[in-house]
Amino acid sequence: MAKDNQVSITVIRRLPKYYRYLTELKEKGISRISSQELSVLTGFTASQIRQDFNNFGGFGQQGYGYNVEDLHRELKRILGLDTEYNAVIVGAGNLGQAIANYKGFEDAGFKVLSLFDRNPKVIGLKIRDIEIRDIETIDSFIKENNVQIGIITTPKESAQAVANIYVKNNIKGIWNFAPTDLVVPDNVVVENVRLNESLFILSYFLRTMEEK
């Protein structure tokens, strides 16, 4: 199989969709699936699917297809979902609270340990059982709690400062909801969620559709 040099980001961004459908198939008790059938589900071509999986070594069997459970497990491992992550959120506004409240992330192995904010009105409140703490206390919290992921749900003006705090405290993964580009060292990963941009894309296609 060989872990080779580098799988392209184009391929990586398709993996979660495979994983989602495989989870569904597994839940339905379906034990085998062909690239052709996966193609119908995902909308990617069968050939593309086979090529994608081959980046990580062939998981399939000629004349049979893929074993759902095996493939699911492999994708889970590839995506790093076979370990637990601890996360904290800075920015305890609605979005931060919404994320803290969403059970789905915890089910996937991402545990939000605490929210942080500077607003005294929210400090001390709890979302589920997750406490909102004073941002001033974040350094020691991260050190004491083995936090691997930092989530940013502040306004864009504060986002870089929060990123700096995360970096300083040796956090290697940042999930950024603020509409700005963060500057971080090479060994830190930033994944952005661009709600604005997504909405603009929708707007573009709405407009384009109208013109037809």
Add this chain to the structure above:
Amino acid sequence: MAKDNQVSITVIRRLPKYYRYLTELKEKGISRISSQELSVLTGFTASQIRQDFNNFGGFGQQGYGYNVEDLHRELKRILGLDTEYNAVIVGAGNLGQAIANYKGFEDAGFKVLSLFDRNPKVIGLKIRDIEIRDIETIDSFIKENNVQIGIITTPKESAQAVANIYVKNNIKGIWNFAPTDLVVPDNVVVENVRLNESLFILSYFLRTMEEK
């Protein structure tokens, strides 16, 4: 210039980033910018930027570059941000409320008129001045309020049913936060926000980074 057949989705997905930086430049009072300078800001290559803009007709001037205000206005028009949209949200949980609460969308021309839910405990509540209404009343609301965009922030189990409601009421743009693929007619645009998938990508790179 010629509006040609079809600009590739790859190009389209870069436009919001250009638009974001141009908005910043405009706010700073900067009046001209070259593709080279934009390249430094956005991380795309200068050549790519020129190619991208040329899909919509050249907005630049040789020896000068691009006029920030003009380019900003063009992108605004291309993205369909020069018109106002009315939106409704189905699913008045934390995420729905967070979106309703976010002033940024309104500033960009997207006005959330109402939230809808089936849970009697939240019906009647207000987020800012946006009322949460009974989902049973959505048909007439959409008809009476010229709604163009439907937002889905329900659990995945209800998402397709909500999409059906939107389609039935002649909504042509759906912004979907539920982790499922919606089936809609060809003339309806769906833009998905995949929070789970985004988090999984972060997890992938965290894992990959560790292994180095």
Add this chain to the structure above:
DNA sequence: ATTTACATGTGAATAAATTGACACTCTTTT
């Protein structure tokens, strides 16, 4: 057992996206 159908993995062909290079035009300087 043998045959038939199936479906992967892979190498080659095609298509799409990115990068490179430069002629040409406009701006600015002298």
Add this chain to the structure above:
DNA sequence: AAAAGAGTGTCAATTTATTCACATGTAAAT
């Protein structure tokens, strides 16, 4: 008014991604 500098628009080259096609191995059927 002329010369120098800057930077677009575009065509060509390269790289990357997708699709095609099939040899080969496996499973199921007879």
